[in-house]
Amino acid sequence: MSLSAFFNSTRGTAAKRVLAACVAIAALSGTAACGSAANTATSSTSSDSKISVIASINQWGSVARDLGGNKVDVTSIMTNTNVEAHEYEPTSSDIAKFTSAKVVVVNGADYDPWASKAASSTKATLVNAAETDGKKSGDNPHVWFSAAVRSSAADAITKAYEKAMPEQKSYFAGLNTEWKAKEQKLEATIKQSSSKLKGTNYAATESVAWYLADDLGMNDVTPSGYAQASANESEPSPADIKEYQEALATGNIKMLVFNSQEADSVTDQITSAAKKNNVPIVNLTEQMPKQYTDLLDWMNALVTSFANSIE
Structure with a gap:
């Protein structure tokens, strides 16, 4: 069973992140009155010329x-590939940035619930x-890898933008x-x-790029025990790790997709087994790396990495 099949499992960490966001919002509201006049003036000045936009990632x-x-x-809140995205807890400073926003863009699908919570207290x-293409909590949340979601x-x-600045509709x-x-x-x-990659069996340390691999026509054959543990954000058992290592040795897995943003001792064992058995490894992160300033440029680079990894 693939990693994606287990994303309907309950994520305990999501509740923690929402709670942390609520605390930050509560702390912010306690100080908002003192600076309300200054904040209003700043917002009014900026809104005359530009739309203030906050993006969670x-x-x-x-x-x-x-x-x-x-x-x-x-303004993007999360920009660091060294941060575990699923564990991110916003600061009061992060939440404060939402107060002057006219448009807020969040990922959704339970990836960044703190951002949706912060936006709900604003206008x-x-x-x-995620919701623009019908994705919801429980689905694979890494939706920026999906062509359909990017477009919608x-x-x-x-x-x-057209709602915020209707006179610029043709420009937008x-x-x-x-x-x-x-x-x-x-x-x-x-x-x-996909003409080269269609039907290729791959496994992943985490289902970060599942949508991209699916668009490329590839088959996710990540061992089920490891897949379930990863989707539940729990530690795979020694038996799960052994099963994965043995699968990499069979030759059935033609590519390993490695999320280096969440590397640990377990993924070290998996990547070591891949190298030992000459299984190509495609390295990627969840957050867009600093060398890229455009999502589409990053996606192009990843597609090239996928294609070049197969001889």
Whole structure:
């Protein structure tokens, strides 16, 4: 069974993150009155020229920036690939950034519930990327890897901008067209690469790139015991790890997808077994690496890495 099959399991950490966000919001509300006049003046000044946009993660922040051009001011909260995204707890400073936002872009699918919670206390228009394509809590949350979600989220962001600045509707429509053209080039590259990768069996240390691999026509054959433990955010048993190592030795797994953002002693054992058995490893992270400022450029690089890993 694939990693993606287990994402309907309850995530205990999600509740903790929501609780942490609530505490931060409560702390913020206690101090808001003292600075309300200053905050109002700042918001009014910035809104006259640009739409204030907050994105929970940098990959959606890049899309929001591309679609808004010089009419938006975008701030991304999570930008560090050294942070475990599923464990992220926002600070009071993070939450405060939402107060002046006119548009908030979150990932959704229980990936960043703290951001949705923070946005709910404001008048900002909320764009939930996962929900734009019908993804919900319990589904694989790494939706920026999905061509369908990227496209539907882009349209939702453009609509939010048109609502905030209706006199610039044609400007935003033009940027949406430009972005869609670049996305279509990426999808053409994915289609071309799928002619080489379609039907390829792969396994993963975490189902981060499942949507991209699916778009490429690849088969997720991650051993079920390890897959279930990973989806439940629990430690795989010694038997699970052994099963994975043995699977890598059979030759059935043609590629290992490794989320280096959440490397630990367990993944060290898996990657070591892959190297021992000459299984190609594709390294990636959840957050967009610093060398990229555009989600689509990052996706193009990953598609190339997938294609080049297979001889």
